[in-house]
Amino acid sequence: MYVVTAEEMQKMDRHVIDVIGIPAAVLMENAGSAIARDVQEYSRTHGIDKGKRPPRWAILVGKGNNGGDGLVAARHLMENGVDVTLLFAQSPEQLTGEAARQQEIARRLGIPSIVYGTSPVDWRSFDGIVDALLGTGSKGAPRGPYADLIREANASGLPIISADIPSGLDADTGVPHDPCIRAVRTVALAFLKRGLVQTGGLDKAGEVVVRPIGIWPSLADTFGIQTFLLGEQLFRERFRLDPRLPRQADTHKGTYGHVLVVAGSREMSGAGLLCSKAALRAGSGLVTWVMPDALLPALIGHVPEVMLAGLPGKWNLPEARAKLIALVRSRSVTVIGPGLGRFPGDADWLRMLWEETNSPLVLDADALNILADADLSSWPKRETPTILTPHPGEMARLANVTTSKIQQNRIELARSYARRHRLTLVLKGAGTVVAAPDGRAYINPTGNPGMATGGAGDVLAGMIGGLLAQGLPADHAACLAVWLHGSAGDRAAAKRPSGYSLIATDILEEL
Numbered sequence: 032m033y034v035v036t037a038e039e040m041q042k043m044d045r046h047v048i049d050v051i052g053i054p055a056a057v058l059m060e061n062a063g064s065a066i067a068r069d070v071q072e073y074s075r076t077h078g079i080d081k082g083k084r085p086p087r088w089a090i091l092v093g094k095g096n097n098g099g100d101g102l103v104a105a106r107h108l109m110e111n112g113v114d115v116t117l118l119f120a121q122s123p124e125q126l127t128g129e130a131a132r133q134q135e136i137a138r139r140l141g142i143p144s145i146v147y148g149t150s151p152v153d154w155r156s157f158d159g160i161v162d163a164l165l166g167t168g169s170k171g172a173p174r175g176p177y178a179d180l181i182r183e184a185n186a187s188g189l190p191i192i193s194a195d196i197p198s199g200l201d202a203d204t205g206v207p208h209d210p211c212i213r214a215v216r217t218v219a220l221a222f223l224k225r226g227l228v229q230t231g232g233l234d235k236a237g238e239v240v241v242r243p244i245g246i247w248p249s250l251a252d253t254f255g256i257q258t259f260l261l262g263e264q265l266f267r268e269r270f271r272l273d274p275r276l277p278r279q280a281d282t283h284k285g286t287y288g289h290v291l292v293v294a295g296s297r298e299m300s301g302a303g304l305l306c307s308k309a310a311l312r313a314g315s316g317l318v319t320w321v322m323p324d325a326l327l328p329a330l331i332g333h334v335p336e337v338m339l340a341g342l343p344g345k346w347n348l349p350e351a352r353a354k355l356i357a358l359v360r361s362r363s364v365t366v367i368g369p370g371l372g373r374f375p376g377d378a379d380w381l382r383m384l385w386e387e388t389n390s391p392l393v394l395d396a397d398a399l400n401i402l403a404d405a406d407l408s409s410w411p412k413r414e415t416p417t418i419l420t421p422h423p424g425e426m427a428r429l430a431n432v433t434t435s436k437i438q439q440n441r442i443e444l445a446r447s448y449a450r451r452h453r454l455t456l457v458l459k460g461a462g463t464v465v466a467a468p469d470g471r472a473y474i475n476p477t478g479n480p481g482m483a484t485g486g487a488g489d490v491l492a493g494m495i496g497g498l499l500a501q502g503l504p505a506d507h508a509a510c511l512a513v514w515l516h517g518s519a520g521d522r523a524a525a526k527r528p529s530g531y532s533l534i535a536t537d538i539l540e541e542l
């Protein structure tokens with residue numbers, strides 16, 4: 032469940048080799064044999080190995096240790112009867128270190144090889160490709176023969192299995208360089224690299240599997256790795272959350288908290304509905320949706336389980352403010368923003384809620400836009416759970432940078448923002464990042480593009496409120512909500528062949 036940068040991986044590699052004493056050759060042998068097993072398993076399960084003739088795989092070999100992994104994999108594949116051809120990106124003499132040793136072994140074994148560029152490659156003579164060109168030592172866009180070879184491999188239409196990371200993918204940010212291998216599977220060695228669970232990695236890496244190579248996962252703790260993949264293992268081991276935990280018999284609605292939803296406007300009342308229902312579906316005992324009086328009649332009876340509260344006049348009138356503060360103080364959690372719209376003096380109004388209440392707050396949608404127009408660094412740090420849930424565009428406004436800058440390094444941007452403002456930040460999008468004020472960041476693997484639909488964010492905000500209301504710490508509530516939200520979206524998509532006719536209500540129904 033750890034997610035590492037190239038540098039963190041290299042440090043742990045060095046420690047295992049230089050301090051623990053496991054030779055690099057042993058790690059490489061483990062890596063190569065793991066890759067070979069995945070290639071054979073893929074061949075069997077994808078109709079390449081039908082038992083009639085040996086599968087034929089081209090192994091693209093770079094000059095570094097990634098190439099070394101490929102050479103070891105080639106040897107193991109040959110040992111198991113697979114027809115292998117080595118395709119060196121540059122002449123074999125250029126290989127260094129362990130890779131050079133593996134190249135010499137391959138030569139002595141007579142493994143067939145071609146140096147790319149010396150003769151045209153007949154891709155039709157292969158069933159698949161192993162990409163062992165560039166790994167965590169890659170810097171910048173693939174150059175020269177590496178770039179040409181990547182383009183040809185992608186154009187071949189053959190399935191590509193990548194060693195450690197798809198060559199051309201930035202291991203830390205997931206930004207795909209031009210060109211970048213598009214793999215059907217990536218065999219991550221020892222640990223998930225960040226790039227595999229962010230931005231481009233989700234597109235380019237195909238199915239990602241993590242294979243042990245002799246580096247204990249617990250070493251990541253020793254090295255203070257602060258980035259994790261969300262999932263049941265993390266929830267059980269680190270959050271000690273057991274979803275099966277039964278509710279005690281002698282409990283009542285109050286036991287499970289009371290969420291106040293501050294949301295909705297004439298044009299966007301649905302957001303408040305979705306948010307309120309989601310808070311209930313996430314398990315909150317009670318939910319009250321507060322809105323200006325004028326809105327209330329239209330919503331009576333829509334969600335019988337949700338209590339409605341009206342404010343005299345508009346949000347920002349003195350008596351409305353007083354009643355709202357009283358409601359916020361009397362509830363366990365307040366979710367602000369879905370469908371709220373903007374109104375004169377909204378920054379003062381939000382700052383009042385921020386400063387004058389000690390209630391856990393979830394700020395979403397227009398509450399984030401209000402915050403972006405204010406200067407958050409001049410607002411006091413809150414002592415109580417405060418969770419912001421921006422999508423990349425809202426994050427760009429909050430951090431005063433462009434959206435593309437946000438997507439360039441989502442994890443570090445989210446982490447630094449959460450620490451600076453001492454709050455929990457949920458940076459939505461493919462591979463949602465949850466950054467906690469303690470510096471930890473969590474990556475969510477669940478969810479799908481079908482969830483890019485109006486109201487999905489309102490559901491998530493309500494779910495976070497609902498889990499907070501039941502007493503979960505802010506980071507746990509945000510992580511579990513994000514993971515469940517994506518899982519529900521995946522189940523909803525699976526029920527629709529296109530996967531893209533999802534609407535937010537479907538996510539709610541699947542919770």
Ligand SMILES: NC(=O)C1=CN([C@@H]2O[C@H](COP(=O)(O)OP(=O)(O)OC[C@H]3O[C@@H](n4cnc5c(N)ncnc54)[C@H](O)[C@@H]3O)[C@@H](O)[C@H]2O)[C@H](O)CC1
Binds near residue numbers: 055059100164175244
């Ligand atoms: N003990 C270990 O370290 C283990 C490493 N494993 C594998 O090794 C790679 C990392 O290997 P490294 O030698 O550091 O770098 P690469 O193999 O990624 O090779 C990069 C190589 O290519 C040149 N290069 C760098 N950037 C570019 C570029 N943009 N275009 C062209 N060429 C480039 C540069 O000269 C480098 O030498 C890791 O991913 C694992 O696959 C094993 O897993 C076992 C343990």
Ligand SMILES: [K+]
Binds near residue numbers: 097163165196
């Ligand atoms: K690779």
